[in-house]
Amino acid sequence: MLIINRYKCGYCGACVGACPATALELVETWLEVDESCVGCGICTKICPLGALELTEEGET
Amino acid sequence: MKCDLVVVGAGPAGSMAAKTAADEGLDVVLLEKRQEIGDPVRCAEGVGKVALAEMVKPDPSWISAEVRGARIYAPDGTPFVMTEDRAGSEVGYVLERKVFDRMLAMKAAEAGARVMVKTRALGLLEENGVPTGIIALHIGEKIEIEAPLIIGADGIESKVGRWAGIDTVLKPQDIEVGVQFLVQDGKIDGEYCEFFLGNEIAPGGYVWAFPKGKNLANLGIGIQGSRSDPGMSLRLLQRFLKEHMPQAKILEMMVGGVPVSGPIESTTSNGVMLVGDAARQSDPITGGGIINAMRAGVMAGEVAAELVQQGDLSREALKIYEDRWRDTIGKQIARNYSAKELFVTLTDSDLNGLVHSLEGEDVANLELKDLLKLLARQNPKLLWKLRHLRR
Ligand SMILES: Cc1cc2nc3c(=O)[nH]c(=O)nc-3n(C[C@H](O)[C@H](O)[C@H](O)COP(=O)(O)OP(=O)(O)OC[C@H]3O[C@@H](n4cnc5c(N)ncnc54)[C@H](O)[C@@H]3O)c2cc1C
Numbered sequence: 001m002l003i004i005n006r007y008k009c010g011y012c013g014a015c016v017g018a019c020p021a022t023a024l025e026l027v028e029t030w031l032e033v034d035e036s037c038v039g040c041g042i043c044t045k046i047c048p049l050g051a052l053e054l055t056e057e058g059e060t
Numbered sequence: 061m062k063c064d065l066v067v068v069g070a071g072p073a074g075s076m077a078a079k080t081a082a083d084e085g086l087d088v089v090l091l092e093k094r095q096e097i098g099d100p101v102r103c104a105e106g107v108g109k110v111a112l113a114e115m116v117k118p119d120p121s122w123i124s125a126e127v128r129g130a131r132i133y134a135p136d137g138t139p140f141v142m143t144e145d146r147a148g149s150e151v152g153y154v155l156e157r158k159v160f161d162r163m164l165a166m167k168a169a170e171a172g173a174r175v176m177v178k179t180r181a182l183g184l185l186e187e188n189g190v191p192t193g194i195i196a197l198h199i200g201e202k203i204e205i206e207a208p209l210i211i212g213a214d215g216i217e218s219k220v221g222r223w224a225g226i227d228t229v230l231k232p233q234d235i236e237v238g239v240q241f242l243v244q245d246g247k248i249d250g251e252y253c254e255f256f257l258g259n260e261i262a263p264g265g266y267v268w269a270f271p272k273g274k275n276l277a278n279l280g281i282g283i284q285g286s287r288s289d290p291g292m293s294l295r296l297l298q299r300f301l302k303e304h305m306p307q308a309k310i311l312e313m314m315v316g317g318v319p320v321s322g323p324i325e326s327t328t329s330n331g332v333m334l335v336g337d338a339a340r341q342s343d344p345i346t347g348g349g350i351i352n353a354m355r356a357g358v359m360a361g362e363v364a365a366e367l368v369q370q371g372d373l374s375r376e377a378l379k380i381y382e383d384r385w386r387d388t389i390g391k392q393i394a395r396n397y398s399a400k401e402l403f404v405t406l407t408d409s410d411l412n413g414l415v416h417s418l419e420g421e422d423v424a425n426l427e428l429k430d431l432l433k434l435l436a437r438q439n440p441k442l443l444w445k446l447r448h449l450r451r
């Protein structure tokens with residue numbers, strides 16, 4: 001599952017442009033992820049601030 | 061609501077498209093999801109003077125600084141200087157984009173476009189698989205805007221293309237991601253835009269310092285997405301700052317990503333055109349995208365006016381736009397994509413060698429094209445891949 005740390009996120013939209021599953025959406029300063037996320041980890045890797053993290057299913 | 065053209069996104073690309081089409085008599089609606097156009101900024105704000113002045117009259121209200129050229133540092137600190145009129149079209153003015161972007165939207169409004177802020181496009185209206193407009197959320201309320209033509213100017217995070225079946229996904233190697241601080245420091249050189257190269261400094265990218273006025277600069281970093289790990293951009297920039305300007309005060313911070321994919325396969329679909337970062341038209345070597353976005357916006361606005369009046373908005377008809385941008389800005393984007401593909405493979409000693417090979421040469425007044433020729437002559441082995449740039 002993708003965890004978004006909105007205290008860190010700088011709402012730049014880079015992850016949105018790189019997500020191959022169109023799972024991310026930036027609503028002004030609020031980043032959202034939906035169920036189409038396939039857990040590829042691309043967004044976590046490129047995030048300039050390290051605001052994204054993948055956890056095992058079930059964990060939070 | 062009905063109109064001739066919906067433009068999604070009021071950045072430089074969208075505002076120029078809306079203005080151009082409205083000037084030609086189309087009824088245009090320009091949507092912007094933010095409540096304040098231009099803010100937050102995601103840009104180092106450097107543009108070439110000549111290219112900019114071809115499209116808008118320069119005005120001190122949105123120019124923070126004027127520079128004399130670019131100074132580029134090899135990983136070992138060796139500098140080389142390019143004067144402003146030779147540094148390609150990349151430096152000259154450093155803008156205040158918050159003001160600049162709103163000014164462009166105002167020009168679109170003056171031309172007659174209806175601007176709607178805090179209005180986020182959610183998807184396409186469709187009839188028999190053909191787009192007939194946009195569904196949007198306007199201050200929290202769903203609205204439908206019917207239009208035979210849509211221009212997607214929705215930047216790095218573009219969805220319009222994806223909705224229309226155009227593949228705009230950026231692979232990690234084709235996106236530069238970064239962080240920028242607006243710093244205040246006595247050490248800032250107000251005369252030149254500075255670039256710092258090196259795999260330790262910024263893997264697959266560079267650190268920049270663009271002057272914004274007395275003792276002020278946009279100090280930022282861009283790194284290649286494929287070489288990034290979570291939070292790397294921020295850590296590297298903080299380290300650079302500590303090593304180079306330990307006294308600097310940070311007055312602002314921003315984050316961003318810029319496409320460096322080169323020309324993508326398609327930027328049109330039935331009833332849809334993409335412009336600017338949404339069409340991945342930024343320069344793959346510098347990451348600069350303002351000028352290309354504005355130029356593409358003008359081209360798309362012109363094509364919109366021609367075709368809406370004629371009534372054929374099929375993908376085949378929109379090929380005129382596809383051809384126009386590929387024949388103009390597209391050529392340099394493609395060329396600089398090859399240069400980027402080579403640049404990201406260079407080691408620090410390659411980069412040092414390249415800069416050293418220019419020592420004793422009078423490079424300050426060379427055109428970028430001639431500089432590349434000289435580099436290729438001095439470094440035949442390293443740069444043979446770039447031989448097609450020498451034409
Ligand atoms: C760190 C960094 C430094 C840069 N430095 C430079 C530089 O020095 N010089 C240079 O020329 N370029 C630079 N660039 C690139 C430049 O900022 C972009 O190329 C340029 O802004 C592209 O303009 P645009 O109009 O295509 O997109 P944008 O300016 O990104 O505008 C897109 C707009 O669309 C809106 N939008 C998105 N989705 C929706 C939706 N669903 N509904 C409604 N609105 C929507 C967004 O809110 C945004 O306002 C830099 C980029 C970054 C990230």
Ligand code: SF4
Nearest residue numbers: 009010012013015047
């Ligand atoms: S890349 Fe990081 S900072 Fe940018 S919007 Fe995504 S999570 Fe936020």
Ligand code: SF4
Nearest residue numbers: 019037038040041043
């Ligand atoms: S993990 Fe992959 S699929 Fe999920 S949001 Fe991130 S980039 Fe998209």
